[in-house]
Amino acid sequence: xxxVTQTPKHLITATGQRVTLRCSPRSGDLSVYWYQQSLDQxxxxxxxxxxxxxxxxxxxxxxxxxxxxxxxxxxLNLSSLELGDSALYFCASSVDGYGYTFGSxxxxxxx
Amino acid sequence: xxxxxxxxxxxxxxxxxxxxxNCSYKTSINNLQWYRQNSGRGLVHxxxxxxxxxxxxxxxxxxxxxxxxxxxxxxxxxxxxxDTASYFCATDAAGSARQLTFGSxxxxxxxP
Numbered sequence: 001x002x003x004v005t006q007t008p009k010h011l012i013t014a015t016g017q018r019v020t021l022r023c024s025p026r027s028g029d030l031s032v033y034w035y036q037q038s039l040d041q042x043x044x045x046x047x048x049x050x051x052x053x054x055x056x057x058x059x060x061x062x063x064x065x066x067x068x069x070x071x072x073x074x075x076l077n078l079s080s081l082e083l084g085d086s087a088l089y090f091c092a093s094s095v096d097g098y099g100y101t102f103g104s105x106x107x108x109x110x111x
Numbered sequence: 112x113x114x115x116x117x118x119x120x121x122x123x124x125x126x127x128x129x130x131x132x133n134c135s136y137k138t139s140i141n142n143l144q145w146y147r148q149n150s151g152r153g154l155v156h157x158x159x160x161x162x163x164x165x166x167x168x169x170x171x172x173x174x175x176x177x178x179x180x181x182x183x184x185x186x187x188x189x190x191x192x193x194d195t196a197s198y199f200c201a202t203d204a205a206g207s208a209r210q211l212t213f214g215s216x217x218x219x220x221x222x223p
Contacts, residue, residue, distance in 0.1 A: 002153060002155075004153075031209070033210060033211075035213075042213060042214075042215050042216070043199065043201075043213035044213075045210045045211065045212065048209070048210050056209075056210050058210060088151070090153060090154065092154075094209070098142065098159060098203075098209075099144065099156045099159050100144075100154075100156060100211065101156065102146075102153040102154040102155070102156075103153055104152055104153040105151075105152070105153055107151070
C-alpha cells in the first residue's frame with residue numbers, strides 16, 4: 001500500500017457517459033497530480049492541484065475536469081466519454097514536488 | 112507529449128546479469144527520476160538524480176546523468192526475476208510546476 005488511495009479500481013461505462021475518479025493523497029501531501037496512461041500516448045500529465053488550488057494543466061481535454069477538496073482528496077471528472085478515453089488513470093501525491101507516490105490507478109474501459 | 116525516449120524498448124536477460132536502460136530527454140531539467148511499473152499496476156519511485164549530480168546509487172541501482180547530452184542511464188546489477196517490470200524515466204523540467212514528463216519506458220524481462 002503506497003498510501004495513495006484510488007477508487008474505483010476498475011470502471012466500465014458506455015460512450016457518452018460521465019464518471020468520477022477519486023484519489024486520497026498520502027497523509028501530509030498537499031500536491032495531487034493526475035496522469036493518464038494509454039497504449040498509444042503513454043503516460044501523460046493531466047492536471048495538478050496544490051492545497052485546493054489548480055497549479056498546472058497538461059494534456060487535459062475540455063471534457064475532463066478535476067478539483068481538490070479541503071480534506072485534500074481529489075476527484076477527476078470525465079464526461080462525454082469516448083472509446084479513446086479508455087486508459088489507466090493514476091493519481092500521485094507529493095509533499096515537496098520530489099519523488100511522487102502513485103496510487104494503483106483506475107482502469108477505465110469505455111464500451 | 113513525451114519528453115524523452117527510452118532505449119531499448121524491450122530487454123530480456125538472465126537472472127544474475129546486469130540490465131542497462133537509457134533515457135534521452137529534450138529540455139533543461141531540475142531532476143530526473145526513474146520509476147518501475149509492474150504489469151498494469153501503479154508506478155513505484157526508484158531513484159531521483161538532480162541536475163547537478165552525475166551519478167547516484169541505491170542498492171542494486173546505479174543512475175547516471177549527462178546533462179550535456181540530455182541523457183540518463185539506469186543500471187540494475189545482479190538482476191532477479193522479481194525485477195521484471197517496465198521502467199520509466201521522468202523529467203521534472205526546469206521552471207515547471209513539478210509535473211513529470213515520462214519517457215516511453217523499457218520493458219525488462221529477467222528469465223530465471
